[in-house]
Amino acid sequence: MKRSSEEWQKLLSEDVYYVCREKGTEAPFTGALLHNKETGEYCCACCQAALFHSQSKFESGCGWPAFSEPANKQAVRYETDHSHGMHRIEVLCNQCDAHLGHVFQDGPAPTGQRYCINSAAMQFRGEK
Numbered sequence: 001m002k003r004s005s006e007e008w009q010k011l012l013s014e015d016v017y018y019v020c021r022e023k024g025t026e027a028p029f030t031g032a033l034l035h036n037k038e039t040g041e042y043c044c045a046c047c048q049a050a051l052f053h054s055q056s057k058f059e060s061g062c063g064w065p066a067f068s069e070p071a072n073k074q075a076v077r078y079e080t081d082h083s084h085g086m087h088r089i090e091v092l093c094n095q096c097d098a099h100l101g102h103v104f105q106d107g108p109a110p111t112g113q114r115y116c117i118n119s120a121a122m123q124f125r126g127e128k
């Protein structure tokens, strides 16, 4: 799903637009999904694609929702991010290119990965 910036701006709230389309970062410890412990799927706030499952969510203490792996290998894609003088791996929605957050190699076993994802970039869909 490809849309222009103008289209996204009309569709998304200001917070979501800032994070997903302008690669912004919400303030730590403010996100609505940070302490969500319900079972379900975390979907893209822009295109509703399933991104992460609650099974892989863990408390990282970093201030943003953290996951050890994506819902499936096709859910996200990666880009090297050299902004802010750092070398990081950016995580994007594979379907609509929304900026989600970054992935770090200091997560728990067995994946060893920590997907540090903005709450604003996701919508939680609980399992009934």
Ligand SMILES: [Zn+2]
Binding pocket: 044, 045, 046, 047, 048, 049, 093, 094, 095, 096, 097, 098
């Ligand atoms: Zn998306």
